[in-house]
Amino acid sequence: MAVLTEEQSMLKDQAHAWARDESPVTSFRQLRNSAAEKGYEDNTWAQVATMGWTGILIPEALGGSGMDYATFGVVLEETGRQLVASPLLASGLVGASALLLGNNEALSQQWLPRIADGSAIVTLAVDEGPHHAPDQVAVTATRSGEGFKLDGSKVFVLEGGSADAFVVAARTSGTAGEQAGITLFLVPSDTAGISVSTLKTADSRGYADLGFNGVEIGADAVLGEVDGGFTLLDALLDRARAGLAAEMLGTACEAFDRTLEYLKTREQFGQVIGSFQSLGHRAATLFMDMEFARSCIEAALRAIDAEDPEAPILCSLAKCKAGEFLHDMSNDMIQMHGGIGMTDEFDAGFYLKRARATEATFGGQSFHRRRYISHFGI
Amino acid sequence: MAAADDLNVFREEARQWLNDNFPSSLANQRPPGIAGFGAKLSGDWKAWQERLGEKGWSTPTWPAEYGGGGLTPEQAGVLAKTMREIGAISPIGGFGTMMWGPTLLDVGTEEQKQRYLPDIIRGNLHWCQGYSEPGAGSDLANLQSFAEDKGDHFLLNGSKVWTSGALEADWMYGVFRTDKSNKYQGISFLTLDMKSAGVEVKPIVLISGQSPFNEVFFTDVVVPKENLIGEKNLGWDIGKRLLLHERQSIAGSSGDDDVVGGSYDIEQVAKDYIGMDGDKLADGAMRERIAEQKMFAHAYALTGRRFSDEAAVSGPSAAVGILKVAWAKDNQNREEMLIEMLGNRGLGWEGDGFKESEIKTVRTWLRSKANSIEGGTTEINLNLVAKRVLGLKGY
Numbered sequence: 001m002a003v004l005t006e007e008q009s010m011l012k013d014q015a016h017a018w019a020r021d022e023s024p025v026t027s028f029r030q031l032r033n034s035a036a037e038k039g040y041e042d043n044t045w046a047q048v049a050t051m052g053w054t055g056i057l058i059p060e061a062l063g064g065s066g067m068d069y070a071t072f073g074v075v076l077e078e079t080g081r082q083l084v085a086s087p088l089l090a091s092g093l094v095g096a097s098a099l100l101l102g103n104n105e106a107l108s109q110q111w112l113p114r115i116a117d118g119s120a121i122v123t124l125a126v127d128e129g130p131h132h133a134p135d136q137v138a139v140t141a142t143r144s145g146e147g148f149k150l151d152g153s154k155v156f157v158l159e160g161g162s163a164d165a166f167v168v169a170a171r172t173s174g175t176a177g178e179q180a181g182i183t184l185f186l187v188p189s190d191t192a193g194i195s196v197s198t199l200k201t202a203d204s205r206g207y208a209d210l211g212f213n214g215v216e217i218g219a220d221a222v223l224g225e226v227d228g229g230f231t232l233l234d235a236l237l238d239r240a241r242a243g244l245a246a247e248m249l250g251t252a253c254e255a256f257d258r259t260l261e262y263l264k265t266r267e268q269f270g271q272v273i274g275s276f277q278s279l280g281h282r283a284a285t286l287f288m289d290m291e292f293a294r295s296c297i298e299a300a301l302r303a304i305d306a307e308d309p310e311a312p313i314l315c316s317l318a319k320c321k322a323g324e325f326l327h328d329m330s331n332d333m334i335q336m337h338g339g340i341g342m343t344d345e346f347d348a349g350f351y352l353k354r355a356r357a358t359e360a361t362f363g364g365q366s367f368h369r370r371r372y373i374s375h376f377g378i
Numbered sequence: 379m380a381a382a383d384d385l386n387v388f389r390e391e392a393r394q395w396l397n398d399n400f401p402s403s404l405a406n407q408r409p410p411g412i413a414g415f416g417a418k419l420s421g422d423w424k425a426w427q428e429r430l431g432e433k434g435w436s437t438p439t440w441p442a443e444y445g446g447g448g449l450t451p452e453q454a455g456v457l458a459k460t461m462r463e464i465g466a467i468s469p470i471g472g473f474g475t476m477m478w479g480p481t482l483l484d485v486g487t488e489e490q491k492q493r494y495l496p497d498i499i500r501g502n503l504h505w506c507q508g509y510s511e512p513g514a515g516s517d518l519a520n521l522q523s524f525a526e527d528k529g530d531h532f533l534l535n536g537s538k539v540w541t542s543g544a545l546e547a548d549w550m551y552g553v554f555r556t557d558k559s560n561k562y563q564g565i566s567f568l569t570l571d572m573k574s575a576g577v578e579v580k581p582i583v584l585i586s587g588q589s590p591f592n593e594v595f596f597t598d599v600v601v602p603k604e605n606l607i608g609e610k611n612l613g614w615d616i617g618k619r620l621l622l623h624e625r626q627s628i629a630g631s632s633g634d635d636d637v638v639g640g641s642y643d644i645e646q647v648a649k650d651y652i653g654m655d656g657d658k659l660a661d662g663a664m665r666e667r668i669a670e671q672k673m674f675a676h677a678y679a680l681t682g683r684r685f686s687d688e689a690a691v692s693g694p695s696a697a698v699g700i701l702k703v704a705w706a707k708d709n710q711n712r713e714e715m716l717i718e719m720l721g722n723r724g725l726g727w728e729g730d731g732f733k734e735s736e737i738k739t740v741r742t743w744l745r746s747k748a749n750s751i752e753g754g755t756t757e758i759n760l761n762l763v764a765k766r767v768l769g770l771k772g773y
């Protein structure tokens with residue numbers, strides 16, 4: 001692990017202890033069993049906000065602590081370990097970043113303090129089909145009076161059922177597939193004409209599909225430039241990807257630690273199963289994947305903080321490597337536990353389900369391989 | 379802030395020194411060979427070797443008292459970057475700078491450091507590594523070459539195999555048996571002059587057609603007692619420490635700021651031999667594989683850099699074993715893809731029917747098969763990581 005600042009190691013310890021004691025995987029199990037539609041517990045969310053994590057990126061003047069993405073990554077890694085369910089990533093990182101990058105003073109003043117204290121959840125609504133494809137935006141925003149009118153639908157919006165506002169990517173010109181002509185809007189969820197249908201997903205988290213039917217919004221709802229929103233969206237998504245990758249790393253590291261512990265304790269043929277080379281070598285290879293993923297994620301978060309022009313390719317690298325490692329680790333967690341790994345009573349299934357959901361969010365491995373290689377002119 | 383200022387001062391100092399001492403005729407040139415690994419340089423290369431060695435910047439972080447650069451890791455990073463900017467490549471390297479020197483710094487006596495390090499730093503002597511034997515590869519401690527204690531000297535009999543560069547080498551360091559009754563505690567770490575009477579070197583030809591390594595036979599070779607490093611019969615730990623430095627140096631060599639997706643311009647080969655369909659490579663499946671290859675190489679480079687930063691604080695760790703495994707995998711995968719992309723142009727051996735670059739690719743591809751064998755096989759490195767890093771039993 002990169003050398004942490006004092007502030008970062010304090011937060012790491014705090015987040016580690018809190019997740020372990022207050023929101024361990026057993027809490028997530030209770031949530032799943034309760035079949036709560038929201039996909040998180042109010043009490044958990046209140047604690048997350050009280051600890052100030054929702055305001056990590058938000059300037060002090062607006063109620064946050066004005067820290068950086070690398071620091072946020074440290075916290076997300078720890079919450080990812082215990083599969084903590086909360087809108088921290090969707091709102092505290094993605095929603096806040098949209099406003100921080102969006103260059104709309106009035107909206108920032110209005111929403112950032114509420115994101116910081118946890119009283120509002122702001123989430124991104126970008127995809128419209130089964131795969132992440134930010135340039136395929138087809139939701140239309142047509143000029144109407146002084147403002148715009150939104151029509152169309154968004155799918156699989158993170159915390160979509162509990163959000164107070166959506167950051168909506170819509171088309172003010174051009175057609176699906178073009179980068180030009182996209183504009184971002186901040187739309188309160190109680191605006192007339194929005195329908196929200198929550199989804200019951202395998203990972204028991206909160207997602208919703210959204211319908212926009214003649215939704216009237218003012219010109220003051222625009223984040224960034226009209227028609228030029230793709231650059232903002234891309235930068236926003238990169239922050240989302242790097243942050244999510246940090247959370248995924250935590251999830252995968254915990255799966256690794258638990259599996260390694262089992263290799264050291266489960267006996268068959270009169271010896272611990274970790275002494276079998278086929279398992280030991282796989283564990284060593286997974287360790288390599290873990291270290292590689294960590295290097296990429298730390299580099300991506302630092303590149304965002306440093307406004308490094310390489311940040312986009314590093315974010316694709318980070319999301320892809322986190323996805324690959326989590327994918328393999330969640331599979332091997334089951335395989336190396338044998339039959340017990342298949343039972344609902346054991347936690348491996350939760351790790352597997354969370355793995356696939358996070359892999360697909362903000363672009364899977366295949367998306368990011370293509371995005372990465374297109375930077376090299378082939 | 380103060381540290382950053384100091385680094386800026388050092389950057390200027392480095393620029394100035396390079397400006398005065400690096401022959402501009404060598405900018406962006408690869409050295410014709412490596413001083414310290416068989417090459418006897420001449421002309422501008424010789425001058426550059428001498429100046430760099432004199433300054434100690436061939437081994438930037440080694441202590442100045444032995445002729446090293448005496449730089450901090452941060453300064454060494456600045457130096458490396460500055461050299462890259464002007465296309466200055468060090469012609470000094472080999473086993474001496476990569477692993478033997480660092481091991482001596484860890485375990486050598488003051489006298490031994492004074493004796494060996496200055497020549498390593500200047501690339502004056504070519505060292506080879508006498509570890510493997512016919513019956514001792516992965517199970518290195520099974521080595522049998524016997525250095526019998528004759529009071530004022532050792533009398534050495536036996537043989538080594540796979541000894542890279544032995545034919546050109548001036549000196550060998552290695553591990554030898556000094557007690558036949560004790561496998562691990564009967565090994566000593568010795569150096570020997572390759573010109574000693576009774577040393578015979580026979581080259582071995584590799585599948586690449588090249589012959590960079592050898593068998594070495596010892597018949598009643600006299601090795602002076604002063605050539606013993608560490609204590610008699612306690613050389614095994616020194617030998618292992620050296621292997622750790624070997625892996626760390628492989629890791630360190632990837633810590634290059636500018637390496638994105640590997641240094642080899644694989645996309646250019648793809649363009650030349652496969653062709654484009656609009657702005658994308660015509661072969662979509664190959665395009666995705668190139669992406670995976672470059673991303674692996676990129677992750678490897680970032681990890682190498684991170685491990686080097688960490689090693690600068692806490693010393694080499696067993697975790698570098700994964701970098702050795704990854705390095706081999708990355709090289710082999712890239713070479714296989716290059717051959718595949720070249721198509722039938724990737725099957726040339728020699729003659730005018732093929733471009734020089736094509737033949738070189740074939741030779742390099744074949745050579746790369748050794749990457750998962752040399753310096754400890756992939757399987758052995760995975761064993762080591764399982765045991766030392768993950769704490770698993772039975773390895």
Ligand SMILES: Cc1cc2nc3c(=O)[nH]c(=O)nc-3n(C[C@H](O)[C@H](O)[C@H](O)COP(=O)(O)OP(=O)(O)OC[C@H]3O[C@@H](n4cnc5c(N)ncnc54)[C@H](O)[C@@H]3O)c2cc1C
Nearest residue numbers: 507508509510515516540541542748751752753754755757
């Ligand atoms: C190009 C090249 C350069 C070299 N240069 C040098 C040099 O300069 N000096 C020097 O001393 N040596 C050198 N070597 C030798 C190298 O270190 C040995 O080849 C290597 O350690 C393997 O030993 P071996 O060849 O005897 O194979 P073996 O040890 O016989 O291995 C055969 C196979 O069995 C596997 N295996 C062995 N034990 C285990 C185990 N416990 N678990 C799982 N699998 C196992 C190995 O991984 C390998 O796949 C060089 C080798 C090459 C190819």
